[in-house]
Amino acid sequence: MNILTAFKDSLLTRHNMAEKWSSGGKPVVGWSCTYTPEEIIYAADALPVMVFGNPESAKLADAYIPTNTCSFLRSNFNSALKGNYNYLDGFVASSSCDNRDKIFDMWRYYLKLPYFHFINTPHSKTRKAHKFFYEEILRFKTSLEETLGKRISASALKNAIQVYNENRSLLKRVYNLRRNDPPLISGAEALEIVLSSMIMEKKAHNKMLKKLLVEAPHRIDPPKDAVRVLISGSIMDNIDPFKIVESVGGNIVADDLCTGSAYFWDMVGSDTNPIRAITRRYLNKIPSAFMLEQKERFRHTIKMAKQFNVEAAIILVLKFCDAHMFDAPQLANELKEEGLPVLYLEWEHSLSGRAQLKTRIEAFMEMVGEVK
Ligand code: SF4
Known part of the structure; x- marks a missing residue:
């Protein structure tokens, strides 16, 4: 499917794409945590792009940070120091x-860089936390308006919410393609699709997702039958670990990653005050x-595991x-209680221990495949 290549290409050419946007006179604002309300940036007619790393060693950054x-x-600080x-x-x-x-x-x-802003995100969801976060998002909006010299109107915010919600529901439909057995798209492809959503202009991304949803059911080269795997854990801005799993007998059909389902699963609800709606969604x-909110995260992981078989x-x-x-041992227990075999692995972003990682995953897949 050519459309899958388009998602891959958007990642490979992401810096050129952003530079082009910038040379067209539109600001580009980098963000680094999925608690950043991108809708505010989008409503300011700027391009929000997630700052990714690079699977090379972080030698330059290592001179500055432990x-x-x-x-x-x-890795992403290393990329920034290099001027990327x-x-x-x-x-x-x-x-x-x-x-x-x-x-x-x-x-x-x-x-x-001309502008830096830090949003204080509460780590709980109490009423006071919601009130505080609402003020923080307003403070972010005001600081962006002052920096860009542009007022962010309520209608621009409502439009941003609509575009972003459409992206979220399309991504959910794309994830559902993996409920099929075997799935219609691989885990590595799904990860590329979500990552590209984090760096592309959302309307353009929505267009590509719609094309994919039409083409995928007629695909002539879907993934083959394999062990259906869920991936949990740290942020994943590199598809190589997924490729490893899928090269040794696994099909990744679900995840709970910040760069996966947790990025788009929840919608912004309706509220006459768009900032309030955004606050609720993100918190x-x-x-x-x-x-x-460890237990709530685990509930999502287990629900994903069940829904995607x-x-x-x-x-x-x-x-x-x-x-x-800290969370991994408890999550592993909960998954095992659901009858799932669990493998815990630590990895380096640069994949310096790639061979060892592959051996461990291969052995796990063989073991699961035998009892399947
Ligand atoms: S991978 Fe872990 S340590 Fe790194 S930014 Fe995410 S939560 Fe923080």
Whole structure:
């Protein structure tokens, strides 16, 4: 299917695409946590792009930050130091795990971008937390308006919500293509599709998703029958670990990742005040591991496993990602109680231990395949 190549290409050419947008006179704003309300940036007629890393070593970043920092953050800081993100008109972070908070200071200190903003995201969902987050989102909106010299109107916000919600419901339909057995698209393809949504103009992405949904049922080369796997764990901006699983007898059919289902599963609801609707959506969404809502996240993971007929789960945690490391043993217990075999693995963003990773996954797949 050619449309799948288009998603892949959008990732490969993402810097050129953003540079083109910027040279057309429209601002590009980088963001780094899925608690950043992209709708505000979009409503300011700017392009929100998630800052990804690069699967190369983070040598440059290692000269500035401890090597026991999360390797995803080291990698994207490394890319920024190399100048890959020089086109950004600004960078927005949202308080999440400690690693991410501190890396924001590094960006602000060492990188010369015109605009930086930090959103204080509560780590719980109490009434007070909602009130506080509402004020934080308003503060973000005002600071963006002042920086870009442009008022963000209520109708622009409502339009952004509509475009983003459409993207979310289309992505859900794309995920549902993997309820088929065997699935109609692979896990690596699905990850590419979600990642491309995080860096592309959303209306253009919606168009591509609609094309995919028409073409996928007639696909002549769908994935073959294999063990149905759910992936849980740290952020995944690199499809290689998925490719490894799918090269040794697995089909990834579900996930609970920040760069997967947790990115788009929840809609912005209706409210006459669009900022209130956005606040509710972002604070009530499937919680990330840094939130004090562990059980709610586990419930989503287990629901995904059931809905997508999962036969085994792999928890892939990035080295030094303490938020996920704390949660992993409990999540593994809960998945095992549901009768699923579980493999826990730590990996480096650069995939320096690729061969070892592959051997462990291959052995797990063989074991699950035998009892299937
Ligand atoms: S939650 Fe984990 S993977 Fe995500 S930024 Fe924090 S340390 Fe890195």
